């Protein structure tokens with residue numbers, strides 16, 4: 001599986017839909033864009049071509065879709081339908097989510113306690129998928145040989161690459177990511193490893209690669225706060241320096257425009273609120289900016305209110321540290 005550049009945008013529910021992916025593309029792009037997680041049951045039983053969660057952007061290539069579920073037949077059916085759309089370059093199965101709907105159903109990271117079921121799901125998915133197939137997982141709990149067993153399982157099931165979010169499910173987001181485990185997994189895996197967890201600056205991204213030997217770096221929260229972080233990473237690696245940050249009010253305006261052009265007003269307002277929650281965390285008074293902007297009832301008013309705040313404030317240097325979750 002060859003990525004044009006090794007920086008990957010993480011799948012994030014309510015956030016990484018087509019408009020956000022195109023926003024990232026407009027600000028320099030990344031090596032692989034992810035959809036939000038897609039519920040296998042819904043995809044398998046409906047028409048994904050009409051589903052806004054499965055929509056393609058205009059510039060977000062290569063594009064990966066992520067499926068969450070626990071029934072091998074249903075998951076394979078969902079992948080088959082997504083593949084038939086012809087919109088996705090990479091297919092990903094979620095073994096990492098430990099909150100919300102997946103946690104309630106025993107999907108996502110909960111499946112790490114059921115390796116036999118995971119094996120069945122991956123085999124079935126691999127059978128129907130022609131394109132590159134990845135999993136995204138947290139660190140499985142267990143004795144020392146657990147990592148080795150998982151490395152073999154993934155390889156035998158024909159998985160092409162692994163994203164490891166370097167936390168145990170029980171860590172949630174409460175303790176720092178365990179980059180030492182990435183290093184250990186890199187030594188064990190016969191397939192490429194994409195490291196994930198706590199990259200809060202372009203410098204962190206380069207450091208994760210150097211310290212762990214991973215083949216790519218996935219960025220989640222920092223990309224929500226700075227959708228241009230991937231181009232900063234490319235610039236840093238090429239020149240050793242960081243470019244000036246963009247005008248944040250302009251980024252906010254562009255995102256508003258993308259939503260207005262493609263999403264009905266009600267949904268656009270909801271999507272913009274999620275976006276504002278993260279962009280505002282760049283600023284000391286971000287919680288205030290967020291609550292004030294979200295009080296506006298139209299997309300236009302929200303965009304303008306937020307633009308007013310961010311254009312009067314200055315963007316701090318990296319690293320970005322989210323203070324609301």
Ligand SMILES: Cc1cc2nc3c(=O)[nH]c(=O)nc-3n(C[C@H](O)[C@H](O)[C@H](O)COP(=O)(O)O)c2cc1C
Pocket residue numbers: 010011012013015036037066094096097136165196197198199218219220221222
């Ligand atoms: C708001 C939010 C939504 C997320 N949704 C998903 C998801 O749909 N699928 C998934 O595999 N991980 C999801 N994650 C986890 C991220 O993909 C990523 O693994 C995690 O944030 C760690 O990376 P980071 O430290 O760069 O943020 C989500 C994380 C956040 C903060």
